[in-house]
Amino acid sequence: MNSIRKIIHIDMDAFFASVEQRDQPEYRGRPVIVGGSPDSRGVVCTASYEARRFGVHSAMSSAQAYRLCPQGIFLPPRFQAYKQVSMQIREIFFEYTDLVEPLSLDEAYLDVTRNRQGMPSATIIAQEIRRKIREETGLTSSAGVSFNKFLAKVASDVNKPDGIKVVPPEEAEAFIAALPIENFYGVGKVTARKMRQFGIRTGADLKRFRPEDLIAIFGKNGWFYYEIAHGIDRRKVCPVWNRKSIGKEVTLEHDIDDIDDINTILHDLAAEVAKELQRHRLQGKTVTLKVKYADFQSITRSKTQAEDIAAAAQIVPLLPELLAKTEAGSRKVRLLGITVSSFPAPIAAEMVYQPELPF
């Protein structure tokens, strides 16, 4: 809290779909849906704004998207093309600062408190970046500008698409107060439901709670919610994103209950996860098995051990025990996943911070 920071969150508008519309002019102005094909079991990655008007959104099953928008243009994702654009926009970010934290291919945080140009206004930087992105890639983006990551991220959504929202310190309180809790970072569906049970619908509601009460209700995340409600978010913009886990999962073409088939798939997943671990030079102590049953109910089972895991040969022996704690085989499964986590301490050290006393 030494000095007020200047944080920008840049988010590309309907990224995958926009790249497709840029590259294939005949799709412009039409509902483009990038993701699995409607007759597959895949999901929607990105829907263009034209498709969103029909109620199509990302993570929805492609089959449902088709029911909502049968005239939609369904396209498979071209990750190579998206990656290339992602690199282009990152180059633009680096013109201003090294403190760039990419969250995915199409969004990033920038800390421009100190920037290469010595520009005092983060708003002008954000506008310049948006202009350069449009000129160099032909795509539009939205920006949120504020003094911490949480507010910048929420702000970038306010005037989307092709817009900017600035939340200066003096407006933060009112901005947070009016914010529905679903929009709070870290508040998922389950937490949101719990919050509604306690009458918390907006930031203003959340702010009325004392920190000890929030801890009693939400455990140690209570502190986080308390701070966020008071506009406090000390998370730094970390140029190197510290991974907390590496995982792979697969949605099966057909629901299966054959235990041999399940094992074959899990062995393949273990090999893929191990490959990723080696690529990132990481070793973890925890293996998590994820099973989604045919009725979409999802469960995870974990095992943590003393030795570090980096190879498939270390993951595979743990699988029978984890699998035995699921109903896979007796119930049909639609998705299987393996994740390795609990990476060693240096990563954790970067993530320790000093909270405020609850004044």
Add this chain to the structure above:
Amino acid sequence: MKLTVKKDKLQKALGKVCNIIGSKSTLPVLANVLFEAKGGILTLTTTDLELRITTSVEADIEREGITTIPAKRINSLVSKFIDENVTLDCNEKHHTDIVCGTAKFKLLGLPSDDFPPPVEFSPIKQIKFKEVDFNRILDQISYAVSLDDSRKVLHGILCSVNENTFTAVATDGKRLALVERAPEEFSGQEGDTIIPLKSANELKRVLEKDGEVLLELGEKQARFRTSRVDIFTKLIEGNYPNYRQVIPAGFTKQVEIPVADFVSKLELVSIALSDNSAFIKMSFENGKLNLMATSVSVGEGADYINVDYEGEKMDISFNPVFLADPFRHTDADKIIMKMNDGFSPVAMESGDGFLYVIMPMRNR
């Protein structure tokens, strides 16, 4: 003005008043010391407009008068003079001839009329402490003030009197230090006063082993008087946050920490820390307090001390400076640490009216 003064006494007096002189002031006269010779006493005054410090020394005065002399120059001169007596002779142009033994100087001063007069105020309460006691109070808490925080009220020390208990509080929002003492004497209205850290530090500099200090506190101004020094200061206006609310109501765990042992082990283990993201992890388990430091760029270190702790293992992490501060500023042999869990505020008490509340560091 013409006078002769003992060199040692003049040097000591200049030392008391010259510390607040800034290098770049908007008013040129603020870089000078006001010299006033009257009735056998030479009075020296400096001010930075927030704070005004006056002290006096006996002098052999041949001609009474008043002038101002550049502070940095005369301070340097007097500290290098080797003879016993210094003679100051000021003419009507405010040029002062300064002679000590064979050394002769002429310093160009400014008219004393330019020097800001003291601000009049009426005290609403008066508190008297032994100098040594008040020095102790300031020493036990003033490190917890941070001028980095955007809340101006936190840039000072809260002095509050209620039911003949004097409470001094300092906080930077992350930890809080508090001392409660009974003053030697008190009169006037009860209530809160916020003394700027700089003023408290200047007062601390001039407090000595014997004697008493009188705190005269008004609404916007205060005056601190000892037999040798008189300090006027502006106060910080505004409401200090309700510090009582950050002191947890109860604790489930209580551990006695031996001060000397703890400080030496803490300093040892801290060698493994780097400047960035430094924290000390404390781990309480049966009969032991483990101290662990890890840093990405240096490595890691661990040691432990024996403590009287039973029950489930508890881990808690602290900023190493925040953790060490109360231990470094105590006279006590033991500090009691009171906790609930690894992420709620922790209290430390040394049994002499001192209380410290600190927020543990947290993992994301």
